[in-house]
Amino acid sequence: MTADDRTEMMSIPFDVPTSARAYGWMLGGKDNYAVDRDFLLRTLPDFPECVDIARQNREFLYRAVRHLSRAGIRQFIDMGCGLPTDDNVHQVARRFAPDARVVYVDIDPIVLxxxxxxxxxxxxxxxxxxxMRDQDAIVGHPDVRRLIDFDEPVAILFLSVVHHLTDADDPRRVLRTIIDRAAPGSYLGLSQVVADDPERGAAMSAHISGGGVPWQTRTPAEVDTLLEGLAPVEPGLVNLVDWRPDADQPPLAPVHDDLAPYLGATEQSKGIYEYGGLLRKA
Ligand SMILES: C[S@@+](CC[C@H](N)C(=O)[O-])C[C@H]1O[C@@H](n2cnc3c(N)ncnc32)[C@H](O)[C@@H]1O
Structure with a gap:
């Protein structure tokens, strides 16, 4: 471990939950702390859909990266990539395109x-x-410049991260800044937690932001307005379970016993779900 690594490890927050660790726990991961688990266990009685949503998003990631690789994409930027788990973007991409190049970006030092x-x-x-709010810094980063050629099509993935951008962060500007730099034929992958009922969405935002994780649940229509001018790949922006479902895709790791009672909650309540898809720049 270098001196830089030690400094980064010291900046890891242990007194507030983080998205990367809480999400990782829902995917079956072990790199989390009591503060993350306690926060989730306080969240799930009101928002039991969270476990399904996290897992449905991760299954979508596999299908989206497979689709992009088969469509000829050879370079990926994964914004807000989260903790490594099974079938990370580079592993999925290389299964279908061995020469794929990937840059992972995350704000959380534990991910690094x-x-x-x-x-x-x-x-x-x-x-x-x-x-990800500073796209100029990301595009100018030496590792991005080394691995990503913006004159060639690139897939820019914002998967399960746009709810971490509040309207004050101007998510439309964040998405536009990078897609405007990308070559024609590039793709934007996007997903975020939505609520059909804005009041329930606002309650969810208040609960999660109040716990220390920046968060804004949107309605599907609000997400659509962030993406004007890009062409959705079939079937468009939808509940992710409806985005090219594949019963034969590799399964995720089993969920922890404490979270198992919440599996299937999205089948009971259909109002909160992860919404998204792929869009292509003409
Ligand atoms: C729910 S996880 C999603 C992980 C992964 N994209 C996936 O779909 O499996 C959200 C991730 O976004 C990261 N994140 C949140 N805000 C961010 C920001 N402003 N810039 C970069 N990463 C951010 C968190 O640290 C976390 O790892």
């Missing part, structure tokens, strides 16, 4: 620490610490 360990011997995939 774990990502570096995973990618130590990988010359064509890297992870950087970055804030």
């Amino acid at each position: 620490a774990h990502g570096r360990a995973l990618l130590a011997d990988d010359a064509t995939t890297t992870v950087i610490n970055g804030d």
Whole structure:
């Protein structure tokens, strides 16, 4: 571990939950702390859909990256990539396109620490610490410039991260800044938690932001307005369970016993779900 790694590890917050760790727990991961687990266990009685939503999003990631690789995409930027788990973007992409290059970006220093360990011997995939609200800094980062050629089509993934951008962050500007730099034929992948009922969405935003994780649940129509001018890939922006479902895709790791009672909650209540899809730049 270098001196820089030690400094980054010291900046890992242990007194507030983080999205990367709480989400990782719902995917079956072990890199989380009591503060993350307690926060989720306080959230689930009111919003039991969260476990299904996290897992449905991760299953969508596999299908989206497979689709992009088969469509000829060879370079990916994964914004807010989260902690490494099974079937990370570079592993899925390389199954279908062995020459794929991937840059992972995350604001959470624990992601950088774990990502570096995973990618130590990988010359064509890297992870950087970055804030997706500052797309100029990400595009100008030396590792992005080394691995990504913006004159060639690139897939820019914002999967299960747009709810971490509040309207004050101007998410439309965040998305536009990078897609405007990308070559024609590039793709934007996007998903975020939505609520059909704005009041329930506002209650969810208040609960999660109040716990220390920046958050804004939107309605599907609000998400659509962030993306004007890009052409959705069939079937468009939808509940992710309806985006090219594939019963034969690789399964996720089993969920922890404490979370198992919440599996299937989205079948009871259909009002909160993860919404998104792929869009292509003409
Ligand atoms: C719910 S996880 C999604 C992980 C992954 N994209 C996926 O779909 O499986 C959200 C991730 O976004 C990261 N994140 C939140 N705000 C961010 C920001 N402003 N810039 C970069 N990453 C951010 C969190 O640290 C976390 O790892």
